[in-house]
Amino acid sequence: MKKSEIYFNENLDSLLESYMYQNDTLFATSLDDLLSSILPQDKSISSLDNITNRLKSIKSSYQKTPYSPSSATQSSRSKKLKPTPAREAWITQKKIRGNSSVPKKTYLEETNLQLPINIVQKTQELEHQFRHRKEIHLHGLKVVNRLLLVGDPGGGKTTLAFKIAEEMELPITTYNISSIITSSLGGTGKQIHELFSSITSGVLFLDEFDAISASRSQDNDLGEMRRVVNVLLQELDNLDEEVFLIAATNVPKKIDSAILRRFPSIIELPKPTVSEREYFIHNFLKLHQTTEEHRNIVITSKLTDGFSYAELTSLLTGFIIDTISKKQCKTLIDFYFSELQLRQELNDKLFAKWVKEKSITITALSEILSIPRTTLSDRIRKVKS
Template identity: 40%
Template sequence: MSEEKAIDLLINSYFNRDNELFINSLNKLIKNSQLKIKANKKFYEINKVYDSSSIKEEKDVSIREVPLVRKKWLTQSLKKGSNSLYLNPDIKEKVFELEKIYINRKSIQRKGLLVPNKVILVGDPGGGKTTLANKIISDVGANLISCNISQMISSALGETGKNIHKLFSKLKDGDALFLDEFDALATVRFHDSNDIGEMRRIVNVLLQEMDTLSDDILLIAATNYSRKIDPAILRRFSFEIYLPKPTKNERFKYIDYFLERFYIKDNKKVIATVVNLTENYSYSELENLLNDYTINKLYKNKEENLLSYFVKNLQIRNQLNDTVMNKWLMEKKISITTLSMILGISRYKLSDKLKKESDKS
């Protein structure tokens, strides 16, 4: 069996979750290549999330010779710095299919089929689009080329189209182009009478570049407003992945994991209460809150927990006065005991305080 076929078999067993076939294929490939590395289930159990630091590599392993042993292919973590995403099963399945298709693109090409290598990520700001794009690009082992569309737009006639063509012409097989703020192309407005004509020329240039894009290049676009994008452009994307704001369960996992990384032992009830109070928060907003709290905890030696820190900072920013805060927290069904802990006053004084505030309203 040729090395190319052996690698194809290894890749297919990995994505088909065939553990026995994976180990056998990997052992054969290792034996043929005279590489000294031990197969480990952590390399291919795709349903689990692993920290890349937990995957050990032998010093004498040539990473270039065994692609599937590369950390950036096999780490299922969605981490970028301190950031992590907890995606729902539907999104995970779409990401899995996209990665599977791209990694197996040579097999698809040999059958004379077109490789669906274009994906658009849609979601609110701070929802994890950039993190997910980096995760996908890392998993498939592509070379990241990142560009913010807004930086390519020019008021000079024809200049934007030239910038787009110049960007695409520099791409090489194995590259992954990430275009952030992709909707900016559909909201461009110029200050002369050629507005409509210029916009159409830009769209046509982009369509042409997308249509002629090599199957070996992965295109990932990100947008907050997909409805602003020209329908003809949207149709070119094989995958559309919508990233909603994290659910209650996802917020809990995110917060718990973040604090655990820094050995902060907040009570689970405290975390659960913060989860209730952060409804509609994005991952970015949660990260900012947790980052500030962790610094406050580790470097300022503050004894307060996450819940008290969160409420105190809302008060400092004048987003909550006493009356509004009491009403707000009661609507969230937070107990008087928990509330007394937040405010740092006794349960009895708090009961009296709430009664007075209730009488005022």
């Protein structure tokens, strides 16, 4: 069986089971994985009939007990499903809801995150300590179970959190902290307490951590943020030793100093280097069964200086979809230039920057843009002067 078909069947089963369990978050994730596994489209992969048969097979395993979504009730008269009061309250109040799952190898392979050796060694050290926490505890020592990840948006913080959970073979529960903030006095602190009380094991990942840990020296209405930070400090001090907490932020300067001291380990994720971008581009295209000349990959990796992994993923996804849908022999560089043109960012100043940094030669740039070399050289010279 082809590797692509194995991925398809795994994602399909996950999608259908999430439907039966009424797990909205897992359903959305599984659907995204399923669609990704069939790009480019492969006619040998399961058809719609196969999907129907799989759904019938999964349904049959649930026939022993009556099925109805946990988030809905059935009217005795109309037999129609409607949201339970609890679900309606959740929708109205926008209460926090976590997503607990065991990271898949396929997900981590697809993200293709490349890390500097010092970060790899640090995470391995933390993972090793936590796996042996019981033996270490017998010697009267406490294991570090709090980690703060710092980096720009799209820099791999979430991916690294999932990687750590996968290495420790633990389920990971994720929360976007910005959704925990309420307008009611004391409401945010209560939400924080409920969140920490609900997690007794595994990995807890808190994204946008600075949203509730801002410095108490800042001006805040009625001192609410001071109360929130004090509650958070208590929860961090009382964190269950079976929980490995990972918090993420892209603005560490906003975090209160007392909270920062509760994180013995802080890892800053830098943006990928040119070699890391080249490796990422090569493997991403290979994973999605798209070929490209090595020369074009090398040039693109140089021209995308400052890109995060998320930005690279967006660029490559657009290129693959464009190639499939239009069936054109357009290179990755051509696609990148067309994107810059659409955003009105392709100009002589950028060309001069690339040439100065030796990301690309004037000759190569002339060939790509179909502009005479002498004309392009004059335009760049004017920018420099």
